[in-house]
Amino acid sequence: MSKYLRRLGRDVWRSIEEGPHVSVLTPVQTDGATTRIGGGQPSLNRPTKDDLDKMENDAIAFYEISCGVAPDNFDIIINCKSAKEIWDVLENLYEGTGQAQDMKLTTALNEFNNFKAHAGESLEDSFKRFNLIVTKLSNVGTV
Template structure:
């Protein structure tokens, strides 16, 4: 049992040459790890997850100039530049790595996605929910923070762990309190032991 758990943790964390694997109840951690992993692969790899795939701008060019003046000739599109090809390759890398980071039980959800950004958007919607669901999570986390009270039967360390989880939930919801506010709330929540 412990070996299976260790293997799951090993897979979900990933490594320097291996994308982290998405574990359903650890989506936020996975997304942070995946972003760091992709940024490590190249400065622009993560950009295509945020912005979407690069589409080169190709312009029509006329071939056979003499024939063109007479109404003939052929119009062809210009070729992608080296910069375009590099950007398109970074998008392919991001798409591949994120695809590899999705466990088989979730792969069917993303199988029809055409870009790294699309995969991330689908997974974010699946695991974080709509804006309404995110607002509910934020409200719940704020209530837990504001109403934190340590239980008389728990140790200071256990109280701190509980409070730290609440602060992490707020941070995940992009709500940050100053260190002063956080420390004061924790101390107030300790009450008198």
């Protein structure tokens, strides 16, 4: 999923890493006085093109991640307000905490170090089992 999101653009991925862009609107000053709407609230300057581009990237990231979530996991992210929040929830769900990742790595390394062909097992079956271990190691970032 991260590769797909990066292909959408560096700015889309940045909105996931850094969180949503918040446009800072300030009161408009004219001739030393704050312009007011109808004599009441101060009027605010409009978001810049850069603000609008960043907010659009936030919306794209949010939409794309939401569409990529399996229906049975959608209830986990339904209350998330940003793409970063969804990403963090899914990352924890699928990859686990640091302690869980360490356990996965230890398990995969033990399987790799203790790998032996079983008696009567075909070369093809041994290779399949070995390939699964290598895939596990790859998934925890060691290969």
